[in-house]
Amino acid sequence: MARLVMKFGGTSVANVERIRNVARHVKREVEAGHQVAVVVSAMSGKTNELVGWCREASVLHDPREYDAIVASGEQVTSGLLAIVLQDMGIPARSWQGWQLPISTDDAHGSARILDVNGDALVAGMENGGEVAVIAGFQGVNLATGRIATLGRGGSDTSAVAVAAAIKADRCDIYTDVDGVYTTDPRIVPRAKRLDKIAFEEMLEMASLGAKVLQVRSVELAMVHKVRTFVRSSFTDPDAPELKTAGDPPGTLICDEEEIVESEVVTGIAFARDEAQVSIRRVPDKPGIAASVFVPLAEANINVDMIVQNISAEGFTDITFTVPTADFERAKATLAAVKSEVGFETIEGATDVVKISIIGIGMRSHAGVAAKAFKALSERAINIRAISTSEIKISILIDAAYTELAVRTLHSIYGLDA
Amino acid sequence: MARLVMKFGGTSVANVERIRNVARHVKREVEAGHQVAVVVSAMSGKTNELVGWCREASVLHDPREYDAIVASGEQVTSGLLAIVLQDMGIPARSWQGWQLPISTDDAHGSARILDVNGDALVAGMENGGEVAVIAGFQGVNLATGRIATLGRGGSDTSAVAVAAAIKADRCDIYTDVDGVYTTDPRIVPRAKRLDKIAFEEMLEMASLGAKVLQVRSVELAMVHKVRTFVRSSFTDPDAPELKTAGDPPGTLICDEEEIVESEVVTGIAFARDEAQVSIRRVPDKPGIAASVFVPLAEANINVDMIVQNISAEGFTDITFTVPTADFERAKATLAAVKSEVGFETIEGATDVVKISIIGIGMRSHAGVAAKAFKALSERAINIRAISTSEIKISILIDAAYTELAVRTLHSIYGLDA
Incomplete structure (x- = not known):
């Protein structure tokens, strides 16, 4: 039994059908006996729509209002995934940033996470194996009670922060690539996927142009030693190779000590x-x-x-x-x-x-x-x-x-x- | 100087351009020296889109998740109106149900309002004349911390409840008709608009087929003696007749004592x-x-x-x-x-x-x-x-x-x- 955080980005939750696919990934881990928390982004396109309205409303818009508006995208996805999971017979509930809370500073639009209270998540996992579905990208500034968003790539950061808070064994980042490569495979067809990469190396890779993970989330993972696993969200959730006891295909970002x-x-x-x-x-x-x-x-x-x-x-x-x-x-x-x-x-x-x-x-x-x-x-x-x-x-x-x-x-x- | 609640429905806030029109109505009242709180619905069509996704996710969906999803519509509108008001030079901020809070019971999907804490609204009005823009239709069940929605016509109910909480002089319901008529003008062309109607009469009118206001909001207005004014949102916000000291065109729903x-x-x-x-x-x-x-x-x-x-x-x-x-x-x-x-x-x-x-x-x-x-x-x-x-x-x-x-x-x- 392990405790996992699973993070899915916008293209993985672009519509209800894809959300159902995400739920099958979650179901596989639950059936393997793991405790699971999921972090989701907004449906792809939704954030851009919301940002577009903010700009139409005013070129210079109040970033606190922007945050309240834009955070609604993740709110919707978290609720929908919870419903789909329940429909599959898996106890689940959604959590908004202000509900846990995930507390942030007041830098609205690009806020930093100050603390994640994971007590309710752990309680739900321990009692009845409830899957927590957490709206990524958002938190709350407890000093003012207002919603704050984390900026680009914020959902990755949310996932790592939640993983640190609940002491997860692994934080799985499901994305449109199946791992971290030695270089860009579009330029070097013989580039190969790395099984493991140290935090420090990934930090250099991320900030130097390998766009798999946001730099902030890797920094956070390094500080809290969160084992972060980059893997594909487009594989069949029920593929046999994902059900073996060994590591699934992907790249583990971890402490260098773990790389023999x-x-x-x-x-x-x-x-x-x-x-x-x-x-x-x-x-x-x-x-x-x-x-x-x-x-x-x-x-x-x-x-x-x-x-x-x-x-x-x-x-x-x-x-x-x-x-x-x-x-x-x-x-x-x-x-x-x-x-x-x-x-x-x-x-x-x-x-x-x-x-x-x-x-x-x-x-x-x-x-x-x-x-x-x-x-x-x-x-x-x-x-x-x-x-x-x-x-x-x-x-x-x-x-x-x-x-x-x-x-x-x-x-x-x-x-x- | 009066204290007003202004409520705008989905068609009045259907896009940013219409929201700008709503803001001009608000500006008129602010410039007349009034203290103003605004209650808004979701952009028309948005609630149906969100409800559609819930149904697609599962026929039997958890009403608590439904509420978290559907409430996002009003969250967006409240933020957008606050931005547009600020853009016009009017201090404004959005409030979600959980932020005030507007506390409800646990009947998710058709919750009843238990209490509205209007302290923050009044404080904002008294200090700097801040216009509060409140997301209608939603509240929070304080026992569980989860978002709850009020069901059909909920935003009217939100408006009346806010008006009662802040002891507003009047609650203006802006709608697509310009008042309450003696009967349906489509059947009787000679039907005339009533200047005033008593709460009890309106309750009978509302529950018997005159679809201007939801029965629940009229009941609440009657209990708390909230003077409720039904008026058109499609008139020019800067029309001269709206700037006179007298009552604007519309129908006042009030205590029978006020009807001479x-x-x-x-x-x-x-x-x-x-x-x-x-x-x-x-x-x-x-x-x-x-x-x-x-x-x-x-x-x-x-x-x-x-x-x-x-x-x-x-x-x-x-x-x-x-x-x-x-x-x-x-x-x-x-x-x-x-x-x-x-x-x-x-x-x-x-x-x-x-x-x-x-x-x-x-x-x-x-x-x-x-x-x-x-x-x-x-x-x-x-x-x-x-x-x-x-x-x-x-x-x-x-x-x-x-x-x-x-x-x-x-x-x-x-x-x-």
Whole structure:
């Protein structure tokens, strides 16, 4: 007997027929003797409809009202799944964020979960095996009593937070892919599904372009050590391989200790929507980085990769990346502080891609980076900038070489299936 | 300065454009210096969509889940109206039933309101003139913390209950008609709008077929003496006649003391969807009425008009009406207890109409009934049964004579415009 959280996204609950399919997945786990809590998103399309009405009502709408409106989508799905489960003979009930409660801060529209009270869920599971169906994406700001939503990908975060609160053995994220791959299979057909990936690695994969799970939910899973399992919602719920005692097909995101022997490199991620900005001949003196990045932060521009080399003759160059959408704004922001910072020129490019090699194993292996540089050089791929962390090497190159670089790296680290 | 509750139904809030029109009605009252709380229904069509999904999920669905699902419709409208009001520069916020709270019993799907806590509403009005936008049709069962809905016409009931809680000077029900008429204008073109009608009269009018207001809301208004004003939501919100100090066009439902001189007859109502059932030669002994009507009640058949005359030779006849939809079931129910009750035959008819003459003034006027009987007789309209109360005379006749009878009665009591 295990305690499971099962999370289903919008396409999995798009209509009552699909909700019935979700219920069959739930039934399988209940019949296997597990205690189950389910977290659901709104029917796909519904959130967009509700957001559209908010915008039509006013361009600048009160985020508290927006939250009350948009949270109704998950309210509907949670009730419908509870009804379908009951119809299949499974005791079930819906829970809204304010009913448990799932308490949040007051950052309406992108609130953070402060606490999940799982007492009622556990009580329902222990007494009569009731399946809790929890509306994802929403909570309540207990200070004001108002509904708050968690922002994009909020339902994943809800699921992990509920799993942490009820000390679930596993949090199953049912999605439209069947797991986490070594890289994007559309670019590398020989990419393979990972059986396991460490939280830290997944965090790099998620934030670097592998869109399986929202970064926030992985962070939360890492902090609370919630074993999170990415799997497909489109398999037949009654398929024999899902009824065996072993692990079903999918990817387990877990503590690195649970991964007996880590690969040196786990995956290759890439992000196309970044632009490079470089400022040349910046006088190298204390406070210079702040004078560059504080104005960008104040302009709400999210700076990613930052590279600054040691100076020569009292001057240095600083390179960083920003979302492509913010490229022009970033350049204008810097131009406005040019005399203050004292740099010579601003350069930049939008036709770049950031490729990242990720693996916990590289902490204890030398030569991982050198191997990459050599392979790229042999293919005449010019490296614009490099930055590294303990478990990641990021390389900025011309976008035209994306596929070639990703395939090359995928191959040299032995990731091809 | 007055304190007003304004209620808008589904067609008035069918889309964001119409919600903007509703907001202009609210703005007019705010600018006139009034304190305002608004009660809204779901966008028209939304409730049906949600109910449809519940039915698709399961024919026998948990009414608690049904309530959580269906209540989301009003949640959306309340948030949207709050946004539009803010956009017009009017401080506003939405309130769900559980937030105030509006507490109900546990009869999910057709719950009764136990209490409305209006403290937060009054506080908002007193401090900064905040307009409260309350989701109608819904409350919360405080014993379980679950959302409960009030059933058909629930938003009218919500509005009156809120008005009672905050001691509003008036509860304005904005609807698709511009008031309460002496009878249905589609049958009698010369029907005229009443300026005022007493609660008791409206209760008879509402339950007898004038579909302006739900009976429950009128009952509640009568108990709490909430002055309820029926008016059109389709007039131009900025029309000059709505900005004068006098009463706007519409009908005020109020205590009879407020009606200086009551008409003898206020209106003529009729109900077409009733069927007549008569049982002949029932032995007249104690308990005989119970032996007939208890089985019908147990079969959940709503019996309306009951007529029993004094007996002759130890036998009597009993006539009553039931909804046409229950006619066959009522006859079958009686047939099953025939030997027990000891009557001779069951007769009945579905092509009948019940016409009611309503007026508080008839309490102090003799000859009101006689006048009706004479007029009908002159037109060769046969009366099948008669029942009367203090303020009402109901007559059962053949349906074919409906229009003739209604027009005749409307005319002889001086109601024609």
